[in-house]
Structure formats: structure tokens, C-alpha cells
Amino acid sequence: MPEHNGSVDNEKGALVGIGSVERPGRVAVIGVGVLGAAVGWNLSRRGVGVVLIDAARPGEGVTNWSFSWVNASNKTVRRSYFDLNVAGMAAHRELADTIGPDSWWHPSGHLRWTDGPAARAKLLETVELLADWGYGVEVHTGAEVRRRLEPALTIPGEAPVVFYPDEAWVHGRRLVDRLVGLAVAAGAELRSGVAVRDIGTGGDGSVRTVALSDGSRLDVDAVVNAAGPGASGVAGLVGRRLPMRREPGVVARIGCDRVPVGRAMHAPRIEMRPDGVGSMVLHSREIDALIDTGEEPARLAQLLRELAGHVVPELGDSPVxxxxxxxRPIPADGFPSVGAVPTVPGYYEAVSHSGITLGPVIGRLLASEIVRGERDELLAEFRPERFPL
Ligand SMILES: Cc1cc2nc3c(=O)[nH]c(=O)nc-3n(C[C@H](O)[C@H](O)[C@H](O)COP(=O)(O)OP(=O)(O)OC[C@H]3O[C@@H](n4cnc5c(N)ncnc54)[C@H](O)[C@@H]3O)c2cc1C
Structure with missing residues (x-):
């Protein structure tokens, strides 16, 4: 029977992972996007005292400006990273069973097709690899997809279209709202509109306090750096260097009386997905490449809408x-940085691209590490120690 109130075993007082504290620990989660919300909820449902701190509003950072595709098919660069993302997909399904899917979880599968022989051959090569790795993948023709799944698309009839039935999209801001609500119901405190300005350490170098932009200082036993693109700055507060890539992306929301597609998809040159009733989200790597030419976001959004109109003609006139x-919050080598930093006891990182896919699994694994000191094998290649102080 699925449990919908989010409360499970209470492990108050069992905080072996954050040192030999005798009272129940208090953990400050710095940044409340999908990663901070997932870690915070997993801690608070275990009875840990949590204070969720966000400089702005929970869920309104990158999490609200993401394509939000839950997948592992685009993560074949390294087997361990693929496996982590597969675990991320499973964690989403478990989360939807546990807290209810509400309006955040959309397990409608994903379509991908491309044009030109070289790109097609590459896509089909990836399909073979994914099938070898046991991943759910089907190849259809454009005509079949139009007939059975998406009548509004203009896909050439004979084009191979790949369907990933186990993939999904997530409404990130709604997921964060839900997790924060459950965490607060389980006893967490929420401080929004205040930034963490300083992290104080004791004589042994372990985390003791956080200082906030409203002038207050909180006593804590641990902090989780879940500050997304701001994570390097927060790491700097404990004297740590967390190198990050600079990789901007632009996302547009367009209005439509009737959402013409039922699922997320990668068409040639444009990605699109529903965003709930009356709107769609558009993204394109090709348009991201124009960001540094100085084009305004409004102009980039028009270009996205034009590209979408080639695939779904009725979107061509939709208002932006x-x-x-x-x-994108990407550590320098492209992989997540998750876990404790042993040289700063009580300091943990949860920093990752693909954070929508990985949020629930990172939240669960990092909470176990903080509460029980367990270091899960799934994270072995993604630990913060690979970036030395
Ligand atoms: C264009 C684009 C497309 C993407 N597509 C996908 C996709 O399809 N699938 C996928 O899985 N991922 C995708 N991602 C990545 C994904 O969106 C992110 O990895 C994820 O949203 C990161 O969540 P977060 O919680 O780390 O960061 P955020 O949501 O940005 O949250 C961080 C929070 O920290 C707060 N903060 C920062 N500094 C401080 C401070 N000093 N004190 C207090 N609070 C602070 C901010 O206010 C913010 O709310 C995409 C990203 C982009 C940009």
C-alpha cells in the first residue's frame, strides 16, 4: 500500500554520519531546488532537524528552467553514470508511489528522431547499446508514431523514431513544492529569501554555524551545499574549491489553448514537452549556442518557437x-559531486547537472550517508574528494 504522508522510520538521535553529537542533529540545506528539497525531505522524514535555506524562492532556480526530462538514454558516456541515472528513474517511480504523483510526475515516455544519415546511424547505434544494457527502447516509423501516439507531429512517414517507454518528464517547481511541504510537515524549518553568507567551523575544522543575509546565525551540525549554479561560492565558504563549467541554456514557455503533444521529445534541432495545462516548454542546444552572441532571451524564445513550428505547425503562432x-550546475568534469568532504567534517555536497533525473536518488543516498555514514557504491565515481581542496 503506497504511503502518502511521507513519514517513515524515525531515526532521531542516530546521526552517526555527522559526528558524535548527543542531541538530534540539525542540518542546514543550502539551496532548495530539486536537489536540496530531495535531500531535505529525506532527512526530515528520518527525524533529523532540517533547516531549508534559499536565497530566493524554493524551486524557482534552474529547477524551474530545465527541460526536465527524466532519462538515462542520454547518459551513455560512462557506464557508472548511466547506472546512476537508471537508479534515478527508479527513484522517481518510488517517489511517485510514496508521495503521490500529483501534477509533478509525467511518465509518458520519450520520443527521439533525427535527420541526415550520419545522425540517424549514430542514434541507432545508441539504441543498440541501450538494448544491450537492458534499457527499454523501441524503434517505430514516423507514420506509426503519428497514428498511435502523436498525431500533431510532422515526422516523415518512413523516418525511424525511437521511443523510450520508461522515460518521463517532471514539473520541477511542483515537485519541490510537494517535497518542501512534506519536509515542513515532518518538522523542517523553511527560510526563504535569505542567503547563506558564511559557514562557521570549530577548532577541529567541523561545521558549527551558518550566517544568513538577514543577520542571523544558526547553530548546525552539518550543511548540505545544494546551491545549484551557486555551489562554487558556497564551497568557497569552507575554503573548498569546487570547479564548475560555464554552460548556459535557454528555456522558453509558450502558451497554447490545447497542448498538442502528450509527451517530451527530441525532434531535429528542437526539444519540446508539455508543461501542464495550456503551456509547453521548448529548448534547443542550437539556440543555447547563441546565448553568448548577446541575443536577448525574448529573441531566443522566438527562435525556439519557430523551430517548434516546423515540428508541430500549430505552435508556430503560440505566444511566448x-x-x-x-x-547548468555542472562540476568541471561533467559529473555530479555528491557526498561528504572528509577534510571539512559536517560539510556535504549535492551538486549535479541532470539534477531533475537524479534528485530523488541523490536525496535518498545522501540522507543515508548523513544519518548512517553509509557511502553507497552508486556514488563511488561521483564523490567530492576528486576535486581536492
Ligand atoms: C537548459 C537546461 C536544460 C536542462 N535539462 C535537463 C533535463 O532534461 N533533465 C535533467 O535531469 N536535468 C536537466 N537540466 C539540469 C537540471 O535542471 C539541474 O541539474 C537541476 O535543476 C539542479 O537543481 P539544483 O537544486 O541543484 O539547483 P537550483 O534549482 O538552481 O536550486 C539551487 C537553489 O540554491 C539557491 N542558492 C544559491 N546560492 C545560495 C546561497 N548562498 N544561500 C541560499 N540559497 C542559495 C538558489 O536560490 C536556488 O533556488 C537542465 C538544465 C538546464 C539549464
């Missing part, structure tokens, strides 16, 4: 509602 350029 909002568009934003965000920085």
Missing part, C-alpha cells in the same frame, strides 16, 4: 509566456 537563460 516566459524565457530565461540559466547556468
Amino acid at each position: 509566456m516566459e524565457a530565461r537563460v540559466s547556468q
Whole structure:
């Protein structure tokens, strides 16, 4: 029977992972996007005292400006990273069973097709690899997809279209709202609109306090750096260097009376997905490449809408509602940085691109590490120690 109140075993007082504290620990989660919300909820449901701190509003950072595709098919660069993302997909399904899917979880599969012989051959090569690795993948023709799944698309009839039935999209801001609500119901405190300005350490170098932009200082036993694109700055507060890539992306929301597609998809040159009732989200790596030419987000959004109109003609005239350029939170080598930093006891990182896919699994694994000191094998190649102080 799925449990919908989010409360499970209470492990108050069992905080072996954050040192030999005798009272129940208090953990400050710095940044409340999908990663901070997932870690915070997993800690608070275990009875840990949590204070969720966000400089702005929870869920309104990159998490709200993401394509939000839950997948592992695009993560074949390294087997361990693929496996982590597969675990991320499973963690989403478990989360939806546990807290209810509400309006955040959309397990409708994903379509991908491309044009030109070289790109097609590459896509089909990846399909073979994924099938070898046991990943759910089907190849259809454009005509079949139009007939059975997406009648509004203009896909050439004979084009191979790959369907990933186990993939999904997530409404990131709604997921964060839900997790924060459950965490607060389980006893967490939420401080939004205040930034962490300083992290104080004791004589032994372990984390003791956080200082906030409203002038207050909180006593804590541990901090989780989940500050997304701001994570390097937060790491600097404990004298740590967390190198990050600069990789901006632009996402636009367009309005439509009737959302013409039922699932997320990668068409040639444009990615699109529903965003709930009456709007769609658009993204394109090709348009991201124009960000540094100085084009305004509004212009980039028009270009995205034009590309979408080639695939779904009725979107060509849809109004652009909002568009934003965000920085992807990517550690320098492209992989997540998750876990404790042993040289700063009580300091943990949860910093990752593909954070929508990975949020629930990172939240669960990092909470176990903080509460029980368990270092899960799934994270072995993604630990913060690979970036030395
Ligand atoms: C264009 C684009 C497309 C993407 N597509 C996908 C996709 O399809 N699938 C996928 O899985 N991922 C995708 N991602 C990546 C994914 O969106 C991110 O990895 C994820 O949202 C990161 O979540 P987060 O919680 O780390 O960061 P955020 O959501 O940015 O949250 C960090 C929070 O920290 C707060 N903060 C920062 N500094 C401080 C401070 N000093 N004190 C207090 N608070 C602070 C901020 O206010 C913010 O709310 C995409 C990203 C982009 C930009």
C-alpha cells in the first residue's frame, strides 16, 4: 500500500554520519531546488532537524528552467553514470508511489528522431547499446508514431523514431513544492529569501554555524551545499574549491489553448514537452549556442518557437509566456559531486547537472550517508574528494 504522508522510520538521535553529537542533529540545506528539497525531505522524514535555506524562492532556480526530462538514454558516456541515472528513474517511480504523483510526475515516455544519415546511424547505434544494457527502447516509423501516439507531429512517414517507454518528464517547481511541504510537515524549518553568507567551523575544522543575509546565525551540525549554479561560492565558504563549467541554456514557455503533444521529445534541432495545462516548454542546444552572441532571451524564445513550428505547425503562432537563460550546475568534469568532504567534517555536497533525473536518488543516498555514514557504491565515481581542496 503506497504511503502518502511521507513519514517513515524515525531515526532521531542516530546521526552517526555527522559526528558524535548527543542531541538530534540539525542540518542546514543550502539551496532548495530539486536537489536540496530531495535531500531535505529525506532527512526530515528520518527525524533529523532540517533547516531549508534559499536565497530566493524554493524551486524557482534552474529547477524551474530545465527541460526536465527524466532519462538515462542520454547518459551513455560512462557506464557508472548511466547506472546512476537508471537508479534515478527508479527513484522517481518510488517517489511517485510514496508521495503521490500529483501534477509533478509525467511518465509518458520519450520520443527521439533525427535527420541526415550520419545522425540517424549514430542514434541507432545508441539504441543498440541501450538494448544491450537492458534499457527499454523501441524503434517505430514516423507514420506509426503519428497514428498511435502523436498525431500533431510532422515526422516523415518512413523516418525511424525511437521511443523510450520508461522515460518521463517532471514539473520541477511542483515537485519541490510537494517535497518542501512534506519536509515542513515532518518538522523542517523553511527560510526563504535569505542567503547563506558564511559557514562557521570549530577548532577541529567541523561545521558549527551558518550566517544568513538577514543577520542571523544558526547553530548546525552539518550543511548540505545544494546551491545549484551557486555551489562554487558556497564551497568557497569552507575554503573548498569546487570547479564548475560555464554552460548556459535557454528555456522558453509558450502558451497554447490545447497542448498538442502528450509527451517530451527530441525532434531535429528542437526539444519540446508539455508543461501542464495550456503551456509547453521548448529548448534547443542550437539556440543555447547563441546565448553568448548577446541575443536577448525574448529573441531566443522566438527562435525556439519557430523551430517548434516546423515540428508541430500549430505552435508556430503560440505566444511566448516566459524565457530565461540559466547556468547548468555542472562540476568541471561533467559529473555530479555528491557526498561528504572528509577534510571539512559536517560539510556535504549535492551538486549535479541532470539534477531533475537524479534528485530523488541523490536525496535518498545522501540522507543515508548523513544519518548512517553509509557511502553507497552508486556514488563511488561521483564523490567530492576528486576535486581536492
Ligand atoms: C537548459 C537546461 C536544460 C536542462 N535539462 C535537463 C533535463 O532534461 N533533465 C535533467 O535531469 N536535468 C536537466 N537540466 C539540469 C537540471 O535542471 C539541474 O541539474 C537541476 O535543476 C539542479 O537543481 P539544483 O537544486 O541543484 O539547483 P537550483 O534549482 O538552481 O536550486 C539551487 C537553489 O540554491 C539557491 N542558492 C544559491 N546560492 C545560495 C546561497 N548562498 N544561500 C541560499 N540559497 C542559495 C538558489 O536560490 C536556488 O533556488 C537542465 C538544465 C538546464 C539549464
